[in-house]
Amino acid sequence: MKRRSFLTRLGAASTLGAIGGLSAPAILTGTGRAWAQSGEIPVGLLFSLTGEVAVVERTLHDAAQLAIEEINAAGGINDRLLKVHVEDPASDPATYADRARRLFIRDNCVSVFGSYTSASRQAVLPVVEQRKGLYWYPTLYEGRECSRNIMYGGAVPNQQQQEFVPWLVKNFGGKFYLLGNNYVYPKEENNVCKMLLGQLGGEVLHEEYVPLGHSDFSSVINRIRATGPSVIFSTLVGDSDVAFARQYHAAGFDPEKMPVASLTRSEVEVAAIGGEAAAGHLSSAPYYMGYQSPENERFVEAYKARYGADQVTHFVSEAAYFQVYQFKAALEKLDPAAVTAEAIRDAAVGVTLKAPQGEILVDPNLHTHLWPKIARWKSDGQAEILVQSAERIAPEPYWAYPGETCTGEGLVRG
Amino acid sequence: METIINQIFAGASLASILLMVALGLAIIYGAMGVINLAHGEFVMLGAYVTWALQSFLGMGLLAALPIVFVTIAAIGWGVERSIVQRLYRRPLDTILATWGIGIVLQQLVRMGIGPESRFIAGPGILSGNTSFGNVVLSNYRIFVLVFAIGVFVATWALLAKTEFGRKLRAVIQNREISECYGIRAEKVYALTFAYGAGLAGLAGALISPLVNTTPSMGTYLVVDAFLVVVVGGVGSIFGTAVASGIVGETTAFFSMLLNDTVGRIGVLVAIIFFIRFRPQGLLPQIVRR
CATH class of the missing domain: 3.40.50.2300 (Response regulator)
Incomplete structure (x- = not known):
């Protein structure tokens, strides 16, 4: 009880401080819109460039960076350029949470693109939900998650x-x-x-x-x-x-x-x-480097031109790339003065986009409708596509769990 | 029956890889009391040197082995001369220092060569399998087994039959007195460290066709190697050989009985019990101190 009364008093003191016109709260409210005035849109990239997971996350970082550079070269979104804040969480889940906090609080990012492993996504989850931010996760994963603050670009089991x-x-x-x-x-x-x-x-x-x-x-x-x-x-x-x-x-x-x-x-x-x-x-x-589509040819060509002819693109880096364009499409629907992470999320639902793998759609449950393909690997390291699914497949993160469905209102039971 | 023979061979193959990695560690630990936590990174560097020789000079894995040994030994020598030699009187600090060296080497490779995994082809003449009925033995694994035994014998001969070995044993027993007899202990130490590192490099080259070559590949290997050294008894290369055989076969046995995850737990629990009742290990070195 003593602890509680102490906390109450602390709360009262800070309220008094705010009423008294101390500058700290004013700075806090002021920076919330700082980016809107500076004419740049702050976004974060949270992929490990060091440590064990760097093997994969470096390529995701590169793909997302490429999309951002392309968008900026074409004049940005609603005439505003994207300002990239890069953090390196060094393959450590606790550092992901810490750096995500930094991106959302200090850098005021309206969206952060990041993570390969489920462990790092789950470390960021409480941060992004608490800060009401938006986290774009490009990896295929196991499903059974239904956050309203994460955009899932990869395939779920079904x-x-x-x-x-x-x-x-x-x-x-x-x-x-x-x-x-x-x-x-x-x-x-x-x-x-x-x-x-x-x-x-x-x-x-x-x-x-x-x-x-x-x-x-x-x-x-x-x-x-x-x-x-x-x-x-x-x-x-x-x-x-x-x-x-x-x-x-x-x-x-x-x-x-x-x-x-x-x-x-x-x-x-x-x-x-x-x-x-x-x-x-x-x-x-949903994606192979050798898949034939005009969008993919453009993507692979740009990627190789930017990072070297020996580099490969793959099903997670493709998602890291197209998610930046989904973000762009969502932002274009919004009034630049009223952009919040949650507004971006609501605007992203229903966005269709010609991705390298085919035309994809964002479901109300924030997962993505994708084009799975069955392929056989060839000795040159590329895949030969044997079966292309006849239609775009909807994401059902709770497929194996009857009675639970991930919807636009979050997880629904029964 | 075939399953059991296959599984015994699987255990022997695992043991040969463990022996290759652990031998260098055992020598460095036994001779100098230095717990070399950068050992896994020497293994990793061995694999990367093999990769570089293969992809830039078109050199096969077998031809690359001597070059890998010499290169990694030279790197080991450099590490000993620049850092480790300053810490002989502070054994606990060597743990921290070599741990740091390991992180630095790993990150240097990641930045200099790139974080992506590298492909190293196995030797063509050793591809394929030798089979007797349902008993199928991979030729390359047979080669690694024979090679590991060869390296073990060579190491034993180096320590027991050569002048260098005699000097090393003298320094291990009493550094001050052997210096009085004109043995330059620091030179012996540097060469021992280099030899141990070279063995790690060889191990890296040999396992590269079986595993994934990445900057962090050494981290897992070095843990197993430490288990082997601890079970075998500090400083005893015979203990290391016997222990790698036991750990390899036990892992294979548990894996057959249950699965690899439980097998791993089983081996660790067995080692904890063993160390509890025989903390000096299987065949501890008998040294008058």
Whole structure:
């Protein structure tokens, strides 16, 4: 009780301070609109440029930066240029939260683009909700989240799997070996996969999770040899995916008979795996570097011209790129004097946009309607698209959880 | 039966990689009492030197091995001369210093070469598998196993049969008295550190076709290597060899029985119990101090 009375008094004191015309609160209210007067629109980029996650986040940073430069070169949004504040959270979730706070409070960013891992997004989540900011998250992820302050640009499980799993069962058989790293994403994806297999009459021969960063797959390969599945359904990420793919190839398995079907493998991993070992295996994603569309040709050309001819684009960097354009489209609908993060969010709902992967749409639940594609990797490190989904697929972050739906009003139960 | 033989080989293969990484660590730790937390980064640098030789000079992995050894040994020598040698009388500070060196090396590679993963091709003549019925052994893994045993024997011979080894053992036993006999202890230390780093570089080159080559690849490896050194007994290379065999086979056994995550936990718990009842490790070095 003593603590409470102390806090009350503290509150009273600061109220008195404000009434007394002290300058501190005046500065605080003043800076809230500072950007509107300076004629620039402050946005933040929160991707790790150092530390372990820099492997991927550097490319996301580059893609978002490219889109911002393109927009500024074309005269900005409503004649205002974007002012970029770059922070490096150094692959540490707590630092993400801290830097996000800095971007929203000190730099008054109306939107921040950032994060690759779910761990870092979840670290930023309380900050962005408290500050009523808007956080643009480009990565595919496990779903089961429905924040009103995060714009989700990547695929959720139903978008990657609802066509992929039936196709795999039809072409290779229904005996699946589920292999993933030991954290939330692979488990949620596998829940969806098991649900689909149950409907299709397939079966799970073995389900297994290895520690993050695990790099010796001899035991797993021996078990695969012993169980003889028709498909290896992989949600391994990063180092583990590369090590597994190389060792799987070295073990002499034939991808024609027993392919690795991955939800996470992109051009980045394939470059490290090597074309020979990656060739013949399958992926499901909304975007591949080799996808033929005028928008993608423009994107890949601009990206290579800006960052080097040996650079690759992939399904997360594409989203990091198009999300900046979604932001632009939303901002163009608003009166420049009345821009807040929440107004941007409401204006973004329903925005359609020609992205490199096809025409995408922002759902009221703030996830994105995407064009999943099933592809086979070739030895040159690019993907050959086998099946293009016939229609744009709506995001359902709670697909595997009957009774829960993510809507424009947030999570609805029942 | 085939599954068990396959799994025993998997354990042996894991053990050979552990041995390659841990041997250098054991020598540095045993000889100088320095806990080298930058060891994983020497492994990483070994992989990157292999990558550079392969992609810029078109050199195969096997041909690159001697160059990798010499290059990383030279880097190790430089690190010892510039930083570690100043801290011999402050062993706890060496932990902090080598930890820092590791971070710096990692970030230098990330900034200088780039954060993306690199592809290193395995040697073509060692691709494929040798199979007897359902027993399938990867040729490259057989090679790594044989190579690791070879390196172990060479290291043993270096310590037991050469003049350098004799000097090193003298310095380990009593630095002051061996200096009285005209042994330049600091030179012996520098060469030992360089040799240990060179072994780490070799390990990095050898594992690069099996794993993902990134600036942070050494972090995971060095933890396992430390486990091996602790179980084996400080300073004993035989202990290190036996311990890597035990840790490798135990991991493989638990992985077969359960899965890799539980296998890992099982091994760690087993090691905690082992250290509780035998803190000096399997085959501790017997030294008169």
